[in-house]
Amino acid sequence: MSQATLTDEALRYPIGKVQVPDTYTPELLAQYIADIKTLPARLRAAVIQLNEGQLRTTYRPGGWTLKQVVHHLGDSHLNSLVRIKLALTEDNPTILPYDEPAWAEQADHQLPIEASLKMLEGIHLRLVALYESLSDEQWDRTFYHPGAQKNYSLKFTAALYAWHSNHHLAHITTTMKQWGLA
Amino acid sequence: MSQATLTDEALRYPIGKVQVPDTYTPELLAQYIADIKTLPARLRAAVIQLNEGQLRTTYRPGGWTLKQVVHHLGDSHLNSLVRIKLALTEDNPTILPYDEPAWAEQADHQLPIEASLKMLEGIHLRLVALYESLSDEQWDRTFYHPGAQKNYSLKFTAALYAWHSNHHLAHITTTMKQWGLA
Amino acid sequence: MSQATLTDEALRYPIGKVQVPDTYTPELLAQYIADIKTLPARLRAAVIQLNEGQLRTTYRPGGWTLKQVVHHLGDSHLNSLVRIKLALTEDNPTILPYDEPAWAEQADHQLPIEASLKMLEGIHLRLVALYESLSDEQWDRTFYHPGAQKNYSLKFTAALYAWHSNHHLAHITTTMKQWGLA
Amino acid sequence: MSQATLTDEALRYPIGKVQVPDTYTPELLAQYIADIKTLPARLRAAVIQLNEGQLRTTYRPGGWTLKQVVHHLGDSHLNSLVRIKLALTEDNPTILPYDEPAWAEQADHQLPIEASLKMLEGIHLRLVALYESLSDEQWDRTFYHPGAQKNYSLKFTAALYAWHSNHHLAHITTTMKQWGLA
Numbered sequence: 001m002s003q004a005t006l007t008d009e010a011l012r013y014p015i016g017k018v019q020v021p022d023t024y025t026p027e028l029l030a031q032y033i034a035d036i037k038t039l040p041a042r043l044r045a046a047v048i049q050l051n052e053g054q055l056r057t058t059y060r061p062g063g064w065t066l067k068q069v070v071h072h073l074g075d076s077h078l079n080s081l082v083r084i085k086l087a088l089t090e091d092n093p094t095i096l097p098y099d100e101p102a103w104a105e106q107a108d109h110q111l112p113i114e115a116s117l118k119m120l121e122g123i124h125l126r127l128v129a130l131y132e133s134l135s136d137e138q139w140d141r142t143f144y145h146p147g148a149q150k151n152y153s154l155k156f157t158a159a160l161y162a163w164h165s166n167h168h169l170a171h172i173t174t175t176m177k178q179w180g181l182a
Numbered sequence: 183m184s185q186a187t188l189t190d191e192a193l194r195y196p197i198g199k200v201q202v203p204d205t206y207t208p209e210l211l212a213q214y215i216a217d218i219k220t221l222p223a224r225l226r227a228a229v230i231q232l233n234e235g236q237l238r239t240t241y242r243p244g245g246w247t248l249k250q251v252v253h254h255l256g257d258s259h260l261n262s263l264v265r266i267k268l269a270l271t272e273d274n275p276t277i278l279p280y281d282e283p284a285w286a287e288q289a290d291h292q293l294p295i296e297a298s299l300k301m302l303e304g305i306h307l308r309l310v311a312l313y314e315s316l317s318d319e320q321w322d323r324t325f326y327h328p329g330a331q332k333n334y335s336l337k338f339t340a341a342l343y344a345w346h347s348n349h350h351l352a353h354i355t356t357t358m359k360q361w362g363l364a
Numbered sequence: 365m366s367q368a369t370l371t372d373e374a375l376r377y378p379i380g381k382v383q384v385p386d387t388y389t390p391e392l393l394a395q396y397i398a399d400i401k402t403l404p405a406r407l408r409a410a411v412i413q414l415n416e417g418q419l420r421t422t423y424r425p426g427g428w429t430l431k432q433v434v435h436h437l438g439d440s441h442l443n444s445l446v447r448i449k450l451a452l453t454e455d456n457p458t459i460l461p462y463d464e465p466a467w468a469e470q471a472d473h474q475l476p477i478e479a480s481l482k483m484l485e486g487i488h489l490r491l492v493a494l495y496e497s498l499s500d501e502q503w504d505r506t507f508y509h510p511g512a513q514k515n516y517s518l519k520f521t522a523a524l525y526a527w528h529s530n531h532h533l534a535h536i537t538t539t540m541k542q543w544g545l546a
Numbered sequence: 547m548s549q550a551t552l553t554d555e556a557l558r559y560p561i562g563k564v565q566v567p568d569t570y571t572p573e574l575l576a577q578y579i580a581d582i583k584t585l586p587a588r589l590r591a592a593v594i595q596l597n598e599g600q601l602r603t604t605y606r607p608g609g610w611t612l613k614q615v616v617h618h619l620g621d622s623h624l625n626s627l628v629r630i631k632l633a634l635t636e637d638n639p640t641i642l643p644y645d646e647p648a649w650a651e652q653a654d655h656q657l658p659i660e661a662s663l664k665m666l667e668g669i670h671l672r673l674v675a676l677y678e679s680l681s682d683e684q685w686d687r688t689f690y691h692p693g694a695q696k697n698y699s700l701k702f703t704a705a706l707y708a709w710h711s712n713h714h715l716a717h718i719t720t721t722m723k724q725w726g727l728a
Contacts, residue, residue, distance in 0.1 A: 034546070038409045045405035049398060074304070075267070078260055082280070085257070089284035096278045098264070102271035107315030108308040114660055115307035122256070122301025126290040129297075133289030182398070216595065216728070223591035227584045296478055364580070438668070439631070442624055446644070449621070453648035460642045462628070466635035471679030472672040479671035486620065486665025490654040493661075497653030 011060035014170035018163040024155040032162035039165035040120040059171040071109040074116035087143040097147040193242035196352035200345040206337040214344035221347035222302040241353040253291040256298035269325040279329040375424035378534035382527040388519040396526035403529035404484040423535040435473040438480035451507040461511040557606035560716035564709040570701040578708035585711035586666040605717040617655040620662035633689040643693040
């Protein structure tokens with residue numbers, strides 16, 4: 001199946017958009033944490049199969065290269081860790097959005113992906129240690145996202161970052177399947 | 183030499199405070215970059231010699247444990263990367279300070295130090311790729327630090343993060359010397 | 365499903381024994397290489413979900429702990445790399461078997477698994493670089509295994525090490541499934 | 547100082563040849579272990595400063611490239627770990643020498659050095675765990691080296707591998723000093 005046979009929407013959202021549950025059950029939270037915990041290794045298992053030419057291929061027409069997707073996960077989850085720690089140490093702090101496309105154009109996105117794979121291995125251990133330490137009360141702590149103009153609870157961030165992990169990994173694995181790679 | 187024989191000032195500032203040069207010569211900038219480039223490996227070479235008990239020892243009375251110092255470098259340089267990328271993609275953005283002591287009390291500072299060592303290996307590769315890509319004009323780009331109430335140029339950040347790397351590494355190595363370790 | 369409901373044979377050989385194909389087609393060799401290439405990351409994705417108590421649980425009554433299985437993969441594929449390089453640089457060399465159970469009792473098998481995960485990440489990159497470089501003629505080079513009293517071709521070793529990777533990973537994942545982990 | 551101004555002997559043996567002490571004091575053994583423990587990080591702190599062109603430069607006329615030196619440390623200490631585990635689990639086993647120059651010509655020596663840096667990080671943790679676990683009696687266990695036609699005690703191997711670590715690191719750092727790098 002080539003990129004052309006999938007709609008732009010299907011290419012952009014291979015696992016759909018983030019789902020907000022009615023209730024954040026312990027089972028759901030545990031699943032979010034498991035997804036976040038395993039993302040760096042699942043990502044490595046996928047991208048280790050790719051050569052530099054494949055890494056420099058876009059996952060959809062006009063989209064990022066697979067290499068930029070890896071580095072974007074680094075950019076994004078770096079900010080995730082900052083936001084969670086701000087929410088735990090300040091009262092509903094206003095966090096700082098960043099210009100995702102502009103960040104993807106900087107020189108650090110040309111590095112070998114090992115730089116972001118290692119960074120993500122460390123960051124996700126940190127994210128998981130934080131989530132696993134939260135009391136019921138702390139799970140309800142929030143930060144304010146001025147772009148979305150909403151308060152995000154830590155529960156919601158767990159759903160969001162688990163989805164974001166799987167979402168971008170699916171950009172990579174969907175592309176790999178078109179090349180006959182697992 | 184025991185902790186008690188050094189003044190509190192000497193224990194807090196083993197290499198003194200950050201020096202701002204009259205002129206940021208290419209040689210100085212190259213030295214800052216080299217210090218930032220090698221910090222994760224120099225840090226690993228030091229702390230790999232320490233057992234858990236030693237890592238849980240403070241570097242000065244009332245100060246952080248060596249483990250917290252390692253994780254603080256992770257916290258701090260994570261924010262450094264965010265600030266540099268903001269300065270490169272926005273016009274003199276106001277960055278977000280964070281509560282360093284409160285961050286050091288969170289659950290992620292109890293993790294094995296490997297989490298932060300890996301994170302730092304990735305982050306410093308990113309920092310160096312960014313610095314090495316800068317044009318003269320970009321070196322003068324700035325962000326505004328609302329705590330310091332000052333604009334920080336990227337040149338100054340290179341001096342600052344190189345110093346910050348060596349400063350905290352010296353907290354660790356000074357303590358290790360008191361134990362007869364290199 | 366508990367360990368007790370699986371036969372000893374099923375617990376020992378969760379994916380059966382190594383299969384020797386009639387012909388080593390390019391597709392088969394590519395599959396072996398892909399399995400070897402991704403093993404360290406697939407292994408990490410599994411074991412990162414386990415705490416120390418789980419790692420110290422045996423995968424079958426009387427068998428190794430999951431931690432020993434990880435370190436055994438390190439022991440074994442270390443020797444694999446030695447054997448392939450010997451076969452490439454000497455004429456049908458006699459390799460040196462080792463006492464697998466006795467090696468699993470040494471002090472290095474008590475280390476945190478990170479030591480073997482990193483070692484395997486490096487070793488498997490080396491194994492794959494070697495396999496991917498082989499000419500048809502080199503694929504038929506051999507070493508002599510004095511325990512098995514057989515010559516092993518490099519083709520056979522690719523089949524063997526891919527199977528060995530998946531075999532021991534299945535010891536871990538089969539155990540994890542009994543605990544409700546993926 | 548250029549390569550030409552140093553004698554071939556000085557280039558080959560920048561720290562001299564391995565020293566065998568009259569007595570293996572606890573202090574000496576602790577120093578050997580410390581050198582082995584820190585080698586991977588000291589090596590990384592050096593080579594992270596080098597670009598691909600520098601890594602492809604020989605450390606002496608007719609000698610290996612710096613990249614081959616890094617990969618040779620991987621080859622060699624891989625065999626060191628095998629030999630120590632053989633000596634601990636068999637009675638004065640005869641170990642298997644390998645053709646060092648031929649091994650350095652194989653395809654795995656063309657890999658990015660990260661492959662061997664990671665491998666060495668894992669291997670050296672293993673080596674240190676083994677050495678630190680030894681009873682007085684075990685320190686005197688031996689293997690037989692058929693090339694040298696000598697029995698090597700584990701005490702001697704600690705001296706040898708510490709020297710071998712520092713010896714090859716000095717090949718790299720001596721070359722770097724000629725380029726004005728630390």
